[in-house]
Amino acid sequence: MITQTTPANADKYEQLDQQSFDLKTLYNKVIGNNPRLYYYVLCDDAKAFLKKMMKSVTVIKAAGGLVKNDRGNFLFIFRNGKWDLPKGKLEKGEKSEEGAVREVEEECGISIGKCGKKIVKTYHVYTIKGEVVLKKTYWYKMKYKGNARLKPQIEEGITDVRWMDRSDINTVAGNTFPSIKDVLLRRDLLANIPTPLLE
Template sequence: MKTPKIAKHYQKIDAEHFDLKTVYHWVDKQPGTLFYVLCNNAKAFLKRIIKSNTLIEAAGGLVTNQHGEHLFIYRNDKWDLPKGKIEKKEKTKIAAVREVEEECGIKVNKLEQKICKTYHTYIYKGEVVLKKTHWFKMSYNGNAKLTPQLEEGITDVRWFKAEEVSTIVKNTFPSIIDVLEKEELITSREVLL
């Protein structure tokens, strides 16, 4: 068991009686509050959650251009990274590139290493689901006009310099913070508090 370093800013959720469907609705009614689950074995706990819920697998990318800027999309009133569901029998890396290209209207030049996996929950067809997203670094060397995929609810696609990422952090999802932290575009979750 490991309590978060900044636990004083978080509310603890009991792991023993944890039910994602119940907890999701309870947490959703407390915007701006941060939570953590303290358990003996995080991998076993996650396996239990995955087994008892619908899991949707997705892939996406953190794209960097030749000027060192990073590509973000604006969807559902939040800044996000391009990502989407992996199609049946599709390889994860292929899905990541396809989703970036579809959602942003560019052609990825290079798929690089995997960054991390993130998990988040949301309502899909009236049911609480768990989404596992595989994130990859990608490179783009071009000047094509960015085109948001409007049918996916994306209203803006934009390049941000590293020093501008703090604007994103103020209006994004915790799973995106995980990716940005892993890639050292932000150095601490303290920026969220």
């Protein structure tokens, strides 16, 4: 987390020094021994720090959606052993709203039509061919009206697509990524937990 104030539950975090901060080194440290789940950098200007950090790595832009149906259920996918929300990389020249709808439709086999309001931007780090990259994902609210059968996009590693009600969301949170928890938090679907990268 990049923050301008010390987190309320700072005992769950390890503080990192902003002067010596290096995303690539941190990522390798976390993957190597994962001593803690959460880290934070305390700085005077969180947005400026994030902007500087983004210059040190390749940034991949993506978009996705939190889809709600007429019954109040939410759409989740199961990919590579974890619950997730449908999302994917933006194509060249594609607006984030368009990419979010396209990815939901491709990954779940339903037709959304249009995008709702933006929920949040999330950031997460991973590697591609040994290179540490930062994925910036734009998340949108979406509504689905219909009864089409859900169809997981198997070629993208998705093995299940499922509508879940609010009582199922804690199960999802127990086996998902911090960025997905952040999206759910922003929609008041989870109790407050430490996950956002930027505050």
